[in-house]
Amino acid sequence: MKSISKFLAGAALLLSPIAASAADMSVPVKAPMTPVATVYDWTGFYLGINGGYGWGSQDPLAVLTNRFDRSSFNMTGGIFGGTAGAQIQKGHVVLGVEGDIDWANISGSGIMTPTIAGVAAPITLNISNKTDAVATARMRFGGAFDNLLVYGTAGAAFLHETAGGSSIAGAACGTAGVLPNCSGSIWRPGLAAGLGAEYAFAHNWTVKGEYLYIVGAGTGVSKDEINLFRAGVNMKF
Numbered sequence: 696m697k698s699i700s701k702f703l704a705g706a707a708l709l710l711s712p713i714a715a716s717a718a719d720m721s722v723p724v725k726a727p728m729t730p731v732a733t734v735y736d737w738t739g740f741y742l743g744i745n746g747g748y749g750w751g752s753q754d755p756l757a758v759l760t761n762r763f764d765r766s767s768f769n770m771t772g773g774i775f776g777g778t779a780g781a782q783i784q785k786g787h788v789v790l791g792v793e794g795d796i797d798w799a800n801i802s803g804s805g806i807m808t809p810t811i812a813g814v815a816a817p818i819t820l821n822i823s824n825k826t827d828a829v830a831t832a833r834m835r836f837g838g839a840f841d842n843l844l845v846y847g848t849a850g851a852a853f854l855h856e857t858a859g860g861s862s863i864a865g866a867a868c869g870t871a872g873v874l875p876n877c878s879g880s881i882w883r884p885g886l887a888a889g890l891g892a893e894y895a896f897a898h899n900w901t902v903k904g905e906y907l908y909i910v911g912a913g914t915g916v917s918k919d920e921i922n923l924f925r926a927g928v929n930m931k932f
Contacts, residue, residue: 735842735895737789737931743778743903745927749801751909751920755824755858756809759876763809763816767919768824770803778927782835789837789844796830801921806863809874818873822860826921829854829909831887842895852887852909854919856880883919885911899931 782791837846
């Protein structure tokens with residue numbers, strides 16, 4: 696027994712420096728991972744829907760003939776349609792293209808006696824006018840602040856205008872040499888410009904609000920023009 700005790704005591708004496716060294720070795724503790732902040736990326740293609748309200752003026756007689764002096768009626772109404780676009784983001788700058796086509800019911804009506812070089816024509820009309828479709832193809836350019844995009848936009852516009860009337864005095868509507876056509880419709884080209892803001896509320900979903908001013912080309916001093924306030928929802932791919 697005495698020899699066993701001596702052996703164990705000697706072994707303990709030999710192993711004690713090793714044990715002390717092992718105790719001094721610290722086990723590295725992995726630091727908790729810091730979550731990486733997610734920054735919204737506006738690059739991609741998107742499709743959406745939009746709707747809103749428009750107001751402006753239109754010359755209904757210019758839809759039917761070009762022989763009368765220019766005039767205009769005020770008009771108001773709603774719009775609803777679809778949007779498609781694509782854009783790319785570099786830093787805070789976002790550049791893209793966007794197109795849309797909207798059904799519209801922006802209309803007006805009134806009574807008028809047309810003039811030729813300031814002289815009244817021999818007809819008085821109860822006439823109505825309407826813009827029943829609005830299409831645009833525009834550039835978008837803006838600044839991105841994470842989930843918020845503020846942008847300007849400009850490009851081409853196309854207005855589908857209709858007009859119709861009936862004579863309430865003088866010659867009958869449809870009289871040759873006076874007003875041969877009592878109704879008609881045209882696609883009128885024009886220009887569009889505006890401002891807007893868009894907000895990403897999910898990974899690939901955004902909402903937007905924008906103002907657009909559209910003016911018809913070749914409509915003279917009394918312009919065919921529309922102001923639009925629109926809101927929309929887009930899905931990004």
